[in-house]
Amino acid sequence: MSPATRLLVAGCLAMVVAMGIGRFYYTPMLPLMQREYGFDAAVAGLIASANFGGYLVGSIAASMLAPGVTRVWVFRLALIGSVATTAAMGLTDSTPMWIALRTLSGIASALAMIAGAGMVAEALAKIEEPGRIGWYFGGVGLGILVSGMLAQFAGGLSAAQMWLLAGGIGVLLLPFIFRELIERELEPRPHRASAGRRRPRPLRLWPLFVNYTCEGLGYSVFATFIVAIVKARPQTEAIGDWVWVVVGLAGLPSTVLWTALAERFGFAVSLILAYVVQIAGVLLPAASGSGLAALAAAVMFGGTFLSITALTLPLGRHGAGGRGFAVLTAGFGAGQMLGPVIAGYMVTLGYGFRAALYGSAAVLAFGLAVLIYGVVTRTEAPGAVAT
Secondary structure, X not given: OXXXXXXXXXXXXXXXXXXXXXXXXXXXXXXXXXXXXXXXXXXXXXXXXXXXXXXXXXXXXXXXXXXXXXXXXXXXXXXXXXXXXXXXXXXXXXXXXXXXXXXXXXXXXXXXHHHHHHHHHHHHHHOOOHHHHHHHHHHHHHHHHHHHHHHHHOOOOOHHHHHHHHHHHHHHHHHHHHHHOOOOOXXXXXXXXXXXXXXXXXXXXXXXXXXXXXXXXXXXXXXXXXXXXXXXXXXXXXXXXXXXXXXXXXXXXXXXXXXXXXXXXXXXXXXXXXXHHHHHHHHHHHHOOOHHHHHHHHHHHHOOHHHHXXXXXXXXXXXXXXXXXXXXHHHHHHHHXXXXXXXXXXXXXXXXXXXXXXXXXXXXXXXXXXXXXXXXXXXXXXXXXXX
């Protein structure tokens, strides 16, 4: 493999560990944990929000990182922390301990994701291949796929054993990641002429910040509760774990496909389209209780939520003195911290998940409107091609 390919593979596997498993494994584990430990939707939302709150703290801390040796070591320690907190979930049945562990896990996920994304994006930008960052974020989809398959095929294990198994998988992946994902200079590859390829042109930070904050709040309800929602319906209970597998399958190639679409039709236009598809996906399980609707929603959600991040990164990373992505991720973290808590209490108060899904779709629609405003009012540079 070429150095660039090894860097991307390591980045992909880092996202499997820190995000696909460390951050999103809680979703397929939630029904099993509720069955074994007996906690309600409000507690489930609180545990999820603790992780998202930690993600916010980690995002703020990551905004202070500069390129160099420190960033590499923060990245490595964050991955170790993600693996350790994942495994430790299987060593306790205490709700306060779960909250503490998920908070630390969120901090580790954000630090690993942002530090890793910075190293990969900067290396790719220097060889004029920024679109390949999609392979990095595709690791989240691969991790979600792995977590869903674990939940599907390790059904004889207890919740504690499942958490320990996931932590063990992370340990096995760390040596390769640590060896290959470092600050490095890549050799440019020969390029074929690509006169029609669009390049990302930054948007103003404030509309992108509002938009991405709404994405955090709106997406988090689906991302946290979709498996529990599907399993709670008698007609779809059997496909609950498969829904999460489908989310991962759809997410795996999505960032590469959406980036290719963006390079052809424009990054901002593609980002708007991704939001339209995601909103439809969030509305589907609210509007219909059928298994087909649940699977279609999984495809639409899985096929967009990673791509929205991959398309937002190049549009916003130059803001705030070059720390735009960390600032945007902090807004995203604040939004997603609220989503599961609000949804959990809505269910506890009797409104149900359907109302929560409608509410999250409305938040996403508002964020989309702000994004469109930011695109429409963007000042065009002379001779620029709209993206």
